[in-house]
Each structure stands twice: as C-alpha cells, then as structure tokens.
Amino acid sequence: MPDAPQTDALTEGGDAPGQPIRLLFIEDSENDMLLLLHHFRSAGYAPHFRRVASEAGLLDALADTTWDVILCDHKLPGFSAQGALRLIQERALDLPFIIVSGVIQEDEAIAAMRAGAHDYLSKSKLDRLIPAVERELREVCNRREKRLAEQTLRESEARQRALTDNIPGVVFRMGFTSDGMLGFQYLSEAASMLFGTSADELIGGSAGWMTWLLDDDLPGFIEAADLSAAHLSTLNWEGRIQLSSGEQKWINLRSSPRLSEAGEVVWEGVMWNITHSKRVESDLRESRSQLAALSNHLQRIKEDERERIARDVHDVLGGTLVAMKFEMSLLESKLESHPAQARERARNVGRMVDDAIATVGRVTRELRPGILKDFGLPAAIESQGEDFAQRTGIQVKILCNDHDLAPDYDTALALFRVFQEALTNVSKHARASQVGVRLLQEGDEVLLEISDDGVGIDAADLQKPRSFGLRGIRERMSSLGGRLDVDPVLPHGTRLTLRAPLYDPTATERPPQLRSHAR
Incomplete structure (x- = not known):
C-alpha cells in the first residue's frame, strides 16, 4: 500500500474532542493501524496520525512534521524496525519508539531494546499500549527538562568561567584541610599569574600555599580566618607571600564564608595582587619623608645663611666701622702735632672704608x-x-x-x-x-x-x-x-x-x- 498522509477526522473538528497526540505509524496494515487508533480514542486522545511503510516514507514524514510517538511493526516488506530505529538515531531524535508486532521472538525483542527501542508490545495484547505510551511521553519530557537544565548549567558555568578568567584577581574557594590549615578547593586561571604555579597544582587537600606567607604575617591571617569562621563574617586580609622563586608579593584576600552541606566553613572570594599599589604607597611615604627632611634642611640652610650674613655684618663690617671710629679719634688728636702719622691714619681709614664697601657689596650680591x-x-x-x-x-x-x-x-x-x-x-x-x-x-x-x-x-x-x-x-x-x-x-x-x-x-x-x- 503506498505511503500517504492519513488524518483522523476527529482532530479536524469532529464532535468528540480529546487530548491531541501526533502518532507516526510504521505499518503495512491499515487495519492494524485502525485498531491502535481505537485504543487511543478510547483513552480520550484525539490523534493526528500518518502511516508509512518504507524508508523513503519515514524520511518524508520526519521532515514534514514533529511527532510525539512512533509505533512500528517489527517486520515490513523491504523495511524493519531496526532500520527505522537506525534512521531515528542518526538524526538524534528523542522520540518514544515502541515496537508493536503480531509475531516477535523474545531474543529479537531484547535485541531491539538494546538497540534503542523503548518498549515492545504484541498486537494481541494491547492493554499495555496506552500506559506504555504515556510512560514514554513522561520520560521524554523528563529528558528534555534534564537536557535544558544541563544546557542552562553549562551556559552558567561558561559565563562564570569567562568572568573568572577575565578578572585580574584570582577567584577562589577555600576550606579547612584535615590538618586544620586552609587549602584551595577552586582557583581561577589567574592563579598562575599570581603564584607562578598552575591552579591544578594548588587545588586539593594541600595547604602548602600558607607556607608562602611571611612569618610576620601568618599569625594575623590565621587569626582573621578563625574570627571569620566563628562569626561567618567577611574575611578581608592583606599580607605578603614569598614564592618559591624568591619573589615577594603583597596580596589582598577578600571572601565571604558559608557552611557547606557537610557543615564545614568554606570561603569564596577574590584574591588580588596589590604589590604595585603597596610599592607606590611606600614610595609616597618615603617621598613625603624626604620632602619633610628636605624642607627642614632648607630651613636650616636659611637660618645658617642668615647667621653667616649677620656674622659678616657684625664681625667684618661692624669691626671695620669700630676700627674706623678709633682711627678717626687718633687722626683727630694728631692732626696738628704729628702730620705724618695723621696721613698714615687717614690712609688706614681709606682702606677700612674700601673693606666695608667690599663687604657690603658681597653680602648684597649673595642676598640679591x-x-x-x-x-x-x-x-x-x-x-x-x-x-x-x-x-x-x-x-x-x-x-x-x-x-x-x-x-x-x-x-x-x-x-x-x-x-x-x-x-x-x-x-x-x-x-x-x-x-x-x-x-x-x-x-x-x-x-x-x-x-x-x-x-x-x-x-x-x-x-x-x-x-x-x-x-x-x-x-x-x-x-x-x-x-x-x-x-x-x-x-x-x-x-x-x-x-x-x-x-x-x-x-x-x-x-x-x-x-x-x-x-
């Protein structure tokens, strides 16, 4: 009989409405198909159906419509259930595939089930038809929901991985190990840049990374972690680590604790490399210290300069003026009685005046x-x-x-x-x-x-x-x-x-x- 679309009149507006279902029959007997349809209608279904009996008909039906269930005879002229099952699997279609046959050996039925058939029924015992179909429809729904959940989970993990891998800090999960230390349970890829060691080598029960903490900083970290675990409060700590290469780095570790399903405290957060900012901060403090010292030094220089100028004015210029006054007194007393000595005194006064002028000029030039x-x-x-x-x-x-x-x-x-x-x-x-x-x-x-x-x-x-x-x-x-x-x-x-x-x-x-x- 040629493959041709067969449509149940009830699904097209008849007087007996029911739950719609799309049935694809791989069957060479129209009477057998009508018998199966009767069971569906009796169960309250309004089937939309099609019957095919060859590989070409099956391919055409699969391309034309989406089906809910495939009901397949075991053997047809030139076609078989195994061939039909292979075509379904090649197209990765998740459809209930139930073999309904008048004659099928048990070993053939077992082989078909192993090949991927969901169930097999005898045409003489169709009381399990509707329960088997409904069971497989539920399983299909469950599988689709599971795939959707797995896809959603994969997409979520991919987004999380993309975020963690592109964050400059190291995203981590950390918990207590059997020896009471803290070890990483998860690390993002940025760990290799921070620690110089791959994330895989640091994940697990090992808490060896804590040996990198400097002795001066380790007690503070342990105290902060214990306090965070006791109160389930944020762990925010910064300190220094020294890697096996000898390089020393500053890190900032900020995380939030929670209780795991086993009742153990785990921390999830981000670890940052703050070495550069710490060096800048240290350089800034040093620069400010040097600037203050330089300012004090300049102030001392200013005071020293004032003291020197005052000394020049007092000792040199003042002394010269006093000597000039003394010489003028002697000159006055000898003007008439000793003219030669008076002339010598006058010359001394002239030299003193020259010295005073030179001192004033030098001091003035240095000041301005x-x-x-x-x-x-x-x-x-x-x-x-x-x-x-x-x-x-x-x-x-x-x-x-x-x-x-x-x-x-x-x-x-x-x-x-x-x-x-x-x-x-x-x-x-x-x-x-x-x-x-x-x-x-x-x-x-x-x-x-x-x-x-x-x-x-x-x-x-x-x-x-x-x-x-x-x-x-x-x-x-x-x-x-x-x-x-x-x-x-x-x-x-x-x-x-x-x-x-x-x-x-x-x-x-x-x-x-x-x-x-x-x-």
Missing part, C-alpha cells in the same frame, strides 16, 4: 644678585666665582664661549643658585684646590659644568637619605625640565653637569630675557 638681572648669567657666574676665590682661596677658572647667552630669568636664577650651592659644597666637603666652570649653549639648552679636583663622591653617597645638597640641585633642575649628572673626574674629583632648556617648553610665549652685555 642684581648683576644677574643687569648683566646676565655669564657675568653673574664670573662675579660669584671671583668672590668665592677671594673668600676661600680656591682657584676658580671660568670658561664662557658666549657672553650673549640669555636664558629666561627663572632658568638663569636657578642655575645661579645651583652654582652657589655647588661652590658651597666644594668648600665644605671636596677639599679641592681648584674649580673649573664651563657655561655654554648646546642647541636649545644651556649647559653649566662645575668640576673640582677634590676627594670626589662615592656612588653610595649619592643615595644617602640626607644628601640634601645634591637632592636640592636635582629637584631644582627637574622643575626646569632639565637634569643633573654627577660623574667622577680622573684621577680624582667630581663633575656636576647641569642642562636646562633655554626657555620654558610649556610656555605659549617666549618669556622675557635677561639683558646680556658682551665683554
């Missing part, structure tokens, strides 16, 4: 270098060098190829003050007999080089916390966008090389220049 503004940086450097040589006896040789060099005033003033500081350091520490100075322009930069033939500076001295002189010079040059280089001079001595832009590179307009006079 007017020569810098009036005659430019080269003239101010030469004048300061001459004053230094006269005061200390240290020879100063100055080479300036360009007396028209005219940086902006802030740059010139900074370089002049650095030059003063450098000469002060030479007089205090270098034990030098000679200082060499070069001032020139290189491209868009002004270069000031100061070298001496003293004892030199050790590299370790440059890193001393209280190396304020050089630190102050370096800070001043940095504020100009310049730099300071400190190098040894062979066979002994030190060279300071200062470079600074001629003009402020951030300024939109060229700043006013110092007046420069060629010599």
Whole structure:
C-alpha cells in the first residue's frame, strides 16, 4: 500500500474532542493501524496520525512534521524496525519508539531494546499500549527538562568561567584541610599569574600555599580566618607571600564564608595582587619623608645663611666701622702735632672704608644678585666665582664661549643658585684646590659644568637619605625640565653637569630675557 498522509477526522473538528497526540505509524496494515487508533480514542486522545511503510516514507514524514510517538511493526516488506530505529538515531531524535508486532521472538525483542527501542508490545495484547505510551511521553519530557537544565548549567558555568578568567584577581574557594590549615578547593586561571604555579597544582587537600606567607604575617591571617569562621563574617586580609622563586608579593584576600552541606566553613572570594599599589604607597611615604627632611634642611640652610650674613655684618663690617671710629679719634688728636702719622691714619681709614664697601657689596650680591638681572648669567657666574676665590682661596677658572647667552630669568636664577650651592659644597666637603666652570649653549639648552679636583663622591653617597645638597640641585633642575649628572673626574674629583632648556617648553610665549652685555 503506498505511503500517504492519513488524518483522523476527529482532530479536524469532529464532535468528540480529546487530548491531541501526533502518532507516526510504521505499518503495512491499515487495519492494524485502525485498531491502535481505537485504543487511543478510547483513552480520550484525539490523534493526528500518518502511516508509512518504507524508508523513503519515514524520511518524508520526519521532515514534514514533529511527532510525539512512533509505533512500528517489527517486520515490513523491504523495511524493519531496526532500520527505522537506525534512521531515528542518526538524526538524534528523542522520540518514544515502541515496537508493536503480531509475531516477535523474545531474543529479537531484547535485541531491539538494546538497540534503542523503548518498549515492545504484541498486537494481541494491547492493554499495555496506552500506559506504555504515556510512560514514554513522561520520560521524554523528563529528558528534555534534564537536557535544558544541563544546557542552562553549562551556559552558567561558561559565563562564570569567562568572568573568572577575565578578572585580574584570582577567584577562589577555600576550606579547612584535615590538618586544620586552609587549602584551595577552586582557583581561577589567574592563579598562575599570581603564584607562578598552575591552579591544578594548588587545588586539593594541600595547604602548602600558607607556607608562602611571611612569618610576620601568618599569625594575623590565621587569626582573621578563625574570627571569620566563628562569626561567618567577611574575611578581608592583606599580607605578603614569598614564592618559591624568591619573589615577594603583597596580596589582598577578600571572601565571604558559608557552611557547606557537610557543615564545614568554606570561603569564596577574590584574591588580588596589590604589590604595585603597596610599592607606590611606600614610595609616597618615603617621598613625603624626604620632602619633610628636605624642607627642614632648607630651613636650616636659611637660618645658617642668615647667621653667616649677620656674622659678616657684625664681625667684618661692624669691626671695620669700630676700627674706623678709633682711627678717626687718633687722626683727630694728631692732626696738628704729628702730620705724618695723621696721613698714615687717614690712609688706614681709606682702606677700612674700601673693606666695608667690599663687604657690603658681597653680602648684597649673595642676598640679591642684581648683576644677574643687569648683566646676565655669564657675568653673574664670573662675579660669584671671583668672590668665592677671594673668600676661600680656591682657584676658580671660568670658561664662557658666549657672553650673549640669555636664558629666561627663572632658568638663569636657578642655575645661579645651583652654582652657589655647588661652590658651597666644594668648600665644605671636596677639599679641592681648584674649580673649573664651563657655561655654554648646546642647541636649545644651556649647559653649566662645575668640576673640582677634590676627594670626589662615592656612588653610595649619592643615595644617602640626607644628601640634601645634591637632592636640592636635582629637584631644582627637574622643575626646569632639565637634569643633573654627577660623574667622577680622573684621577680624582667630581663633575656636576647641569642642562636646562633655554626657555620654558610649556610656555605659549617666549618669556622675557635677561639683558646680556658682551665683554
């Protein structure tokens, strides 16, 4: 009989409505099909059905409609239940496949069940037909719900894995081990970046990672974990670990505890590498400490400078004025009786006046270098060098190829003050007999080089916390966008090389220049 669609009139608007069901019959006997339909209608179903009897008909029916149940005869001309079952399985269709046959041997039925058939019935005993179909429909529903739940779980795990793998911190679950320590039960892939060890090597009963905690930090971690376990409160701890490679890191561990099904406390949370922020914090504290020390040092320098100026005014200028007054008294007493002595006294007074004028000029120049503004940086450097040589006896040789060099005033003033500081350091520490100075322009930069033939500076001295002189010079040059280089001079001595832009590179307009006079 050719395969053709067969439609139950009741499903198309008859007078006996019922629960719809889609039945696919693989059957060569129409009477046998009608017998099976009678059982469904008697059970309150309104079947929509189709009968096929060949492989081509089965494929066409599967492509045309979605079916609830397949009822298949064991053997048909040119086709069989095993062949039909194979086609269903190849298409991964989860359909109840029930064999209904007039004649089937027990071993054939068992083989069909092993091959994937859900049940087999005899056409002469159809009292189990409806219960078997309803049972398999429930199983199909259960399997679909299970697959949906498993798919939802897989998608949820995939989302969680994507989140944990892309979080820069290490997502973890942690619990107590048999020895009372804390071991990881789960770690995200970021563990390899933090610990330098794969997550698989750290997961399990081992609590060996706690041996990485520094001895100073381990008691605090154990105390925080015990307190969190006792009150089921958030565990928020930070401390240091030292890896097997010798590298030391700061970590922040934040997690929430809960009781597992076994009644044990487990923590779930995130662990972060905070080494960089801790180093920045430490550097900031150190920088603030150094800044405070530098500020105190600058204040002491200011007081020392005031004391020196006061001493110069009191001891030198004041002494000179007192001596002048004494000489004037002697001069007055000898004007008539001893004219030769009077003339000598007058000459002494003149010399004292010259000394007083020189002292006033030197003190004034150090307080406010007017020569810098009036005659430019080269003239101010030469004048300061001459004053230094006269005061200390240290020879100063100055080479300036360009007396028209005219940086902006802030740059010139900074370089002049650095030059003063450098000469002060030479007089205090270098034990030098000679200082060499070069001032020139290189491209868009002004270069000031100061070298001496003293004892030199050790590299370790440059890193001393209280190396304020050089630190102050370096800070001043940095504020100009310049730099300071400190190098040894062979066979002994030190060279300071200062470079600074001629003009402020951030300024939109060229700043006013110092007046420069060629010599």
